[in-house]
Amino acid sequence: MPSAIAKKLLNIDIDFMRLRKLAFGLSAALILISLASLAIQGLRLGLDFTGGTLVELEYAQSPELEDIRAKLERAGYEQFVVQNFGSSRDVLVRLNQGFSPDVGEQVRTLLASGDIQVQLKRAEFVGAQVGEELRDQGGLGMLVALICVMIYVAFRFQYKFALGSVLALAHDVIILLGFFSLFRIDFDLTVLAALLAVVGYSLNDTIVVYDRIRENFRTVREGGPKQLINLAINQTLLRTVITSFTTLLVLFALLFFGGEMIHNFALALIIGLLVGTYSSIFVAGTFLLVMKVDRDDLAIPVKEGVLEEDGRP
Amino acid sequence: MLNRYPLWKNLLILLVIGVGIIYALPNLYPEDPAVQISGTRGSIEVTDRELNRATQALDAAGIEVLQASLENNSVLIRLHESEQQLAAREVIQQTLGDNFVVALNQAPTTPEWLSNIGARGVNLGLDLRGGVHFLMEVDMDAALKQQLEVTASEVRATLRTERLRFRQVSVEEGRLLIRLASADDLPEARRLLQRNLTDYVFEDSAADALLTLSLTEQAVRELEDYAVDQNLITLRNRVNELGVAEPLVQRSGRNRIVVELPGVQDTAAAKRVLGATANLEFRLEARRNADPLDTEEFIFRDQPNRNAALERDIITTGNNVANASVGFDENNRPQVNIRLNGQGGRLMSQATRPNVGRSMGVLFIEHKTRTRFERVDGERVEVREPYTERGIISLATIQSELGSSFRITGVGSIQEASELALLLRAGALAAPIYFVEERTIGPSLGQRNIEQGISSIQIGLALVVIFMLAWYRVFGIFACVALASNLVLLVALLSALGATLTLPGIAGIVLTLGMAVDANVLINARIKEEIYHRGMSPQNAIHAGYEKAFSTILDANITTLLVAVILFSIGTGPVKGFAVTLSLGLLTSMFTAILVTRMQVNWVYGKRRIESLSI
Numbered sequence: 001m002p003s004a005i006a007k008k009l010l011n012i013d014i015d016f017m018r019l020r021k022l023a024f025g026l027s028a029a030l031i032l033i034s035l036a037s038l039a040i041q042g043l044r045l046g047l048d049f050t051g052g053t054l055v056e057l058e059y060a061q062s063p064e065l066e067d068i069r070a071k072l073e074r075a076g077y078e079q080f081v082v083q084n085f086g087s088s089r090d091v092l093v094r095l096n097q098g099f100s101p102d103v104g105e106q107v108r109t110l111l112a113s114g115d116i117q118v119q120l121k122r123a124e125f126v127g128a129q130v131g132e133e134l135r136d137q138g139g140l141g142m143l144v145a146l147i148c149v150m151i152y153v154a155f156r157f158q159y160k161f162a163l164g165s166v167l168a169l170a171h172d173v174i175i176l177l178g179f180f181s182l183f184r185i186d187f188d189l190t191v192l193a194a195l196l197a198v199v200g201y202s203l204n205d206t207i208v209v210y211d212r213i214r215e216n217f218r219t220v221r222e223g224g225p226k227q228l229i230n231l232a233i234n235q236t237l238l239r240t241v242i243t244s245f246t247t248l249l250v251l252f253a254l255l256f257f258g259g260e261m262i263h264n265f266a267l268a269l270i271i272g273l274l275v276g277t278y279s280s281i282f283v284a285g286t287f288l289l290v291m292k293v294d295r296d297d298l299a300i301p302v303k304e305g306v307l308e309e310d311g312r313p
Numbered sequence: 314m315l316n317r318y319p320l321w322k323n324l325l326i327l328l329v330i331g332v333g334i335i336y337a338l339p340n341l342y343p344e345d346p347a348v349q350i351s352g353t354r355g356s357i358e359v360t361d362r363e364l365n366r367a368t369q370a371l372d373a374a375g376i377e378v379l380q381a382s383l384e385n386n387s388v389l390i391r392l393h394e395s396e397q398q399l400a401a402r403e404v405i406q407q408t409l410g411d412n413f414v415v416a417l418n419q420a421p422t423t424p425e426w427l428s429n430i431g432a433r434g435v436n437l438g439l440d441l442r443g444g445v446h447f448l449m450e451v452d453m454d455a456a457l458k459q460q461l462e463v464t465a466s467e468v469r470a471t472l473r474t475e476r477l478r479f480r481q482v483s484v485e486e487g488r489l490l491i492r493l494a495s496a497d498d499l500p501e502a503r504r505l506l507q508r509n510l511t512d513y514v515f516e517d518s519a520a521d522a523l524l525t526l527s528l529t530e531q532a533v534r535e536l537e538d539y540a541v542d543q544n545l546i547t548l549r550n551r552v553n554e555l556g557v558a559e560p561l562v563q564r565s566g567r568n569r570i571v572v573e574l575p576g577v578q579d580t581a582a583a584k585r586v587l588g589a590t591a592n593l594e595f596r597l598e599a600r601r602n603a604d605p606l607d608t609e610e611f612i613f614r615d616q617p618n619r620n621a622a623l624e625r626d627i628i629t630t631g632n633n634v635a636n637a638s639v640g641f642d643e644n645n646r647p648q649v650n651i652r653l654n655g656q657g658g659r660l661m662s663q664a665t666r667p668n669v670g671r672s673m674g675v676l677f678i679e680h681k682t683r684t685r686f687e688r689v690d691g692e693r694v695e696v697r698e699p700y701t702e703r704g705i706i707s708l709a710t711i712q713s714e715l716g717s718s719f720r721i722t723g724v725g726s727i728q729e730a731s732e733l734a735l736l737l738r739a740g741a742l743a744a745p746i747y748f749v750e751e752r753t754i755g756p757s758l759g760q761r762n763i764e765q766g767i768s769s770i771q772i773g774l775a776l777v778v779i780f781m782l783a784w785y786r787v788f789g790i791f792a793c794v795a796l797a798s799n800l801v802l803l804v805a806l807l808s809a810l811g812a813t814l815t816l817p818g819i820a821g822i823v824l825t826l827g828m829a830v831d832a833n834v835l836i837n838a839r840i841k842e843e844i845y846h847r848g849m850s851p852q853n854a855i856h857a858g859y860e861k862a863f864s865t866i867l868d869a870n871i872t873t874l875l876v877a878v879i880l881f882s883i884g885t886g887p888v889k890g891f892a893v894t895l896s897l898g899l900l901t902s903m904f905t906a907i908l909v910t911r912m913q914v915n916w917v918y919g920k921r922r923i924e925s926l927s928i
Contacts, residue, residue: 056758104753121758127749130448141883145876152872190817193880193888197824197895200876204828204869208835211865239831239838246780246834247827250773254823257772259765261440262820269824 009238016282017230017289023282027171034178043181046188049135051128053095055107060117062088068111075110086260090121138192142173145199157210158297164287165206168279172202176272190265198272201247205240205280212236213288217298225294229285237281244277315856316919318912326912329904330798336805339423339434345379346395347420348402350413351387357412364388370408376401391420412617416557417576435808438815438890441763443756444575445583449544449746451568454487456540456744457533461489463635464513464526466655467717468506477502489513489526496522537568539636540744545570547739551586569749576756584748591679593631593740596623597664598672598708614677614704614736621708623674628664633657637737639730640720647730648722649707651737658717665715675707677736706736766819773823774800781830785837787927791913792833795905799829802901807894815890825898831869832906836862837928844926851923859911866907870899 047054068082079096104123112118146166154162180187212232255266352359368381379391402415421434439446461484469482478494496519503515512532516525541564552560561573577583599608599622608622636652679702709721724730781789840858843849874896881892
């Protein structure tokens with residue numbers, strides 16, 4: 001990169017604090033929409049959480065989903081979902097019934113009648129109780145993660161920073177859940193894993209910004225909290241954008257080349273990454289300002305009985 | 314000098330990368346398709362004879378053998394083509410018969426010097442190689458009820474012998490209720506019962522002459538452990554019959570058992586074998602002059618050449634066996650202690666009282682299914698036929714009248730004693746177990762998952778490399794070398810630790826690659842800042858950049874690591890795989906992004922005066 005552009009990029013000075021009202025409005029709107037969607041239609045939980053039976057089949061020729069539904073209905077199955085999985089030749093059948101050992105084979109034989117060739121690729125069954133436990137464990141894990149993070153940040157920084165980072169994380173998690181709820185995308189165990197990874201990633205971003213804010217509060221002499229926070233965001237902006245960009249590069253590789261089984265996982269990470277990057281730039285710093293963080297919060301405690309020489313660091 | 318690493322530091326970094334490369338190497342050697350031959354039981358020896366018979370049979374069938382070897386009581390035959398595996402298994406099974414299990418396997422081709430230092434390829438999860446996953450749950454309520462029923466019969470027997478009249482002894486809602494005829498007997502009954510039933514909490518109510526027994530918390534825990542262990546043992550035995558190369562049977566949580574069978578596709582057959590029931594029969598040995606119509610000949614389970622005649626009459630069955638364990642007699646020789654329930658005890662004492670001095674045999678009975686391949690109209694069909702296998706596991710002289718608990722002495726070594734106890738438990742009435750989760754992944758899907766996973770790693774890596782080179786130029790090269798060594802170290806760690814790689818695990822690797830450059834982005838941004846804003850010399854800027862970025866990198870990675878550890882602790886199977894690769898990736902990336910790049914920076918810029926940096 002030519003040094004002239006580099007210099008320019010280093011001297012970015014955007015007044016994020018002036019944009020904070022706008023950002024606040026946007027975040028509030030997204031959170032409201034997410035919460036509304038979660039309250040009204042909830043999450044479309046995947047097999048891992050609801051329990052039930054799933055059969056994945058591969059057809060030699062693309063079948064009509066309607067035919068499959070009709071066949072299943074005639075055979076007496078109730079409450080099933082038939083959808084394409086990846087390609088038009090791959091079909092996923094979800095049954096809400098309990099399990100019988102040969103259900104995969106039964107469904108396959110049922111659909112393979114005549115000259116239609118069908119191959120069984122995968123059959124899964126999860127007991128309702130196991131699903132419920134996973135659901136509880138997932139929620140619990142999320143809470144424990146947030147609390148642990150809060151304790152660590154409070155210990156390394158200060159409680160206002162801890163609160164700020166956790167609020168920013170909650171913001172990301174709610175919007176990501178809202179996205180999955182709004183667009184009715186299956187929320188399964190891998191998506192939960194992605195959600196936790198997003199918590200980790202977004203936290204990483206927020207910590208980098210906070211780290212810089214702390215440093216500025218301690219070393220930069222001019223300007224109030226507003227200016228110092230804004231400075232820190234600008235100083236880390238390039239890094240935030242580049243890291244998000246490289247991570248997005250690999251995530252798109254996953255989304256397009258990783259196969260259908262981790263499609264939703266990659267999607268969750270991409271959305272989470274975008275929201276997380278946005279929140280660490282526009283939200284995390286603003287929360288600090290709302291909580292009236294100032295220099296005293298981060299002053300390095302002065303050792304008693306030692307005379308500090310003028311202002312040298 | 315400011316930007317120079319001492320020699321030892323450079324050597325150490327290079328050493329770590331070197332070791333990483335060596336331990337990652339086994340993953341580059343493709344696996345050979347193979348079949349593995351082992352005995353259906355530990356007592357059956359696999360020898361050169363079996364090896365030769367198998368290879369000759371393969372030769373005759375026109376299947377070329379790549380290599381055959383005998384190790385650890387099992388034969389491994391490597392083949393050229395994976396299509397030949399099924400045919401080879403069939404041929405060998407027909408040649409060797411039912412005493413041997415022939416399993417499909419993938420044999421590593423890792424050179425000997427690598428396997429000698431413990432280097433091996435990474436374990437692939439079921440979603441990457443296909444197979445069946447079961448999660449089973451032990452029905453604890455039923456196990457508890459069984460236990461209480463056993464105690465109830467003991468209580469009835471005790472009260473009868475002590476001549477304490479009772480109206481009813483019943484099991485209700487996990488408790489044992491004893492209604493005595495008169496409240497006056499309560500203290501006496503309590504005293505008598507408490508002597509033997511130490512696992513119970515006693516409560517009495519004089520008003521209705523009721524004595525309530527409930528198991529202590531600790532006893533319930535023990536019962537749970539026992540029920541799960543008993544099922545684990547039985548499942549392990551049966552999984553061996555399935556002929557799976559690397560099965561996993563493991564306890565999961567308090568009352569669950571995970572069974573993973575790589576390569577198995579026929580879930581129904583697997584479930585039939587796993588769910589098969591074993592039973593026991595206690596019978597007297599036939600007298601020499603007995604009517605042949607009243608006797609039956611059986612072979613010994615572990616000694617196919619030895620047999621004995623038992624009476625047709627059955628004293629009692631495994632359904633009345635409550636427990637069997639290994640103990641020691643007065644001379645410190647191993648023995649097996651058996652406990653029957655009340656009914657079993659009564660039957661046993663009735664049968665043995667007049668027969669002291671004769672022998673009693675224990676028969677182990679298993680219901681199995683045999684799968685054969687037949688040619689019908691030129692097409693290969695699978696034929697399943699159920700059959701029952703009976704074998705004597707113990708034949709011992711009755712020294713005195715036996716009751717509800719007795720022992721078998723003279724059982725040989727401690728191993729033989731535990732084997733016998735194990736079989737007795739396997740045939741005893743087990744706590745019911747049912748399937749709560751089941752996943753089958755086809756081999757083609759597994760193969761495709763691997764291919765897609767690897768191609769997304771390659772594409773992701775290529776994109777990041779191109780971007781880093783274009784953006785940071787020389788410093789981009791440093792970062793890319795670090796990224797490559799990160800991938801090598803991560804693969805090496807995963808392989809050496811024996812972690813299981815799953816599809817989400819691959820996703821974790823890809824994500825790590827994207828995030829690993831973060832540390833370099835942070836460092837490089839700092840270095841530029843020091844140069845352009847503070848006017849530092851390049852040498853000083855490099856030093857300050859690494860220094861200042863370090864605490865940020867540390868904070869950011871530790872918090873992410875925290876989340877990954879939590880993910881690991883709540884996750885199951887695939888999600889655990891993701892957490893493992895993510896956290897290992899964070900650790901290796903800290904090493905490579907800081908130390909490996911710094912080493913290169915020092916080599917290139919450290920020893921000379923420089924005016925500008927290519928950053």
